[in-house]
Amino acid sequence: MELADYSIADTTRRYFYSSTREDTLNGIETSVDSKDDLEKAIKEGKVYSYSERIIRFYFPNKEQA
Known part of the structure; x- marks a missing residue:
């Protein structure tokens, strides 16, 4: 498999601060x-x-056997 074989399934954002x-x-x-x-x-x-942290979850475009 290669990087192009994956697509974004979900994106989350989290926010953090220091006082x-x-x-x-x-x-x-x-x-x-x-x-x-x-x-x-x-x-x-x-x-x-x-800071804002963006996390993207990638899954295979097609399930590989």
């Missing part, structure tokens, strides 16, 4: 379930930095 510079430097993050939750945390002053 302080020290947390960012030490890799300490809080996970939230949605962009709305991230925006709420930003408005509440809880966020120093944040």
Whole structure:
């Protein structure tokens, strides 16, 4: 099989934030379930930095025997 034999089956997004510079430097993050939750945390002053992670799941185009 080759890379072209696969297609995207699902895509998920996760949002993470760190509350302080020290947390960012030490890799300490809080996970939230949605962009709305991230925006709420930003408005509440809880966020120093944040990241969005996109995960794509690929499956074979045709099941191989």
